Amino acid sequence: MRLQHIIILQNNVDLIQENVAMNQYEAIQCFIQGTVADGAPVVPISTQLKRNIDVVCEYIVKKIPIPERNFISPPxxxxxxxxxxxxxxxxxxxxxxxxxxxxxxxxxxxxxxxxxxxxxxxxxxxxxxxxxxxxxxxxxxxxxxxxxxxxxxxxxxxxxxxxxxxxxxxxxxxxxxxxxxVGSLPEIFVELEVNFFLLRRLLGVWRKGSRRQVKVSKLVKAEILMLNIGSISTGARVIALKNDLAKLQLTSPVCTSKGEKIALSRRIEKHWRLIGWGQIQAETTLEVPPCPL
Incomplete structure (x- = not known):
């Protein structure tokens, strides 16, 4: 997703033994080699015991630049x-x-x-x-x-x-x-056309009897996905495919805009697993009644 600043949190280390935590730490380091996250700090933390929370805050303050804020556009x-x-x-x-x-x-x-x-x-x-x-x-x-x-x-x-x-x-x-x-929010959409990018392998899913990760298969017409758009999670059915473009019919309407990034998940072994991300290119809007104010 072209992220520029990455910090990895190894959470809940208070629930496991020290040698298990060390093995997990090394596995994370191995996993991110050769990716855009290579070299990113991996911080073991415990929110319950408040361990290393100060380290995370210090890194965010000192290493990640303050984003530019837009105070002029409609809120x-x-x-x-x-x-x-x-x-x-x-x-x-x-x-x-x-x-x-x-x-x-x-x-x-x-x-x-x-x-x-x-x-x-x-x-x-x-x-x-x-x-x-x-x-x-x-x-x-x-x-x-x-x-x-x-x-x-x-x-x-x-x-x-x-x-x-x-x-x-x-x-x-x-x-x-x-x-x-009032009157400044994006349109409400029931269908989206998305330019999507799939992961090569599923995160945290392994082939039975081996330590090889399961590959992400291509999208299939009529399959059901889970989309994360902003703070909403909604189901979506694939109604058309062309190269890396997919047309998705949403199970519930969302208020969003073109260019917004979304996360794509697929149901695998009774769990929704992240399989990729996308960017909204076009949409089918829903008419809404005018403001009565």
Whole structure:
């Protein structure tokens, strides 16, 4: 995927013996030889015991340059969690709207700003066709950790308090959606044309009775894949293939744009395994009702 800065974390080393951890460390070093990750640091860590977390933070701060931030474009945030902050027994005037948390990709979010969430409420009409109704709301609070903000910019996780109905945000129901300024968000897609690149071998899958990794077979028309686009995971059926281009029909609509990178996974032995990645080239959009505001 043409990544420029790579750090490899060998996680959960507190759950295994020291000699096993050393063997795994050497296996990782062997695995990345000759790849773009050759020479990248491999850091054994334990999040439970907080071992080497400071090393990871130091490497990120000192070795990875701060990315350029776009504060001018209309704000766009990927939702990675959503929840209800109200507690049992709250009085009516104490009840607060739903909260969305995620990463701001561009622009600036401000308190009292009107926002749109896409794809929004997904349903089907009488003919079985997918229908999307974007959610419109207003920002009433912004938080970074425990700090209350008047505006939020790209970098770090942001909690956005809204006037949304609590049933829309409970139990991470907004995960995978995109939040931003009204009328500025990308289109909603039901089909994608993707320029794809397959891995040579499956990661972590070995041939029975040998230490040889299983090769990744070519895509097949009508097979079902799992796509990761932003923070959403959705199924997709391959409906057409031509060289390294594939047309995919999505099981659920997504809000994304051309040029976006996606991950491709295939179901192998009851598990979804990463088989490659792709870049969106074209799409079939879904019509949505106009903003009522």
């Amino acid at each position: 766009k945030m990927i939702v990675i969690r959503s929840f209800d902050v109200n507690k049992l027994g709250f009085e009516v005037d104490e009840i607060r709207g739903g909260v969305a948390g995620g990463n701001i990709l561009q622009g600036v979010l401000k308190v009292n700003q009107l926002i749109e969430v896409r794809p929004g409420i997904v349903d089907r009409d009488e003919s079985g066709n997918i229908k999307c109704t974007p959610i419109y709301s207003r920002i009433v609070s912004l938080y970074a950790e425990q700090n209350e903000l008047q505006f939020a910019v790209p970098g770090g996780l942001i909690g956005v308090g809204t006037t949304m109905d609590l049933t829309l945000t409970r139990a991470d129901r907004l995960v995978g959606q995109v939040l931003g300024e």
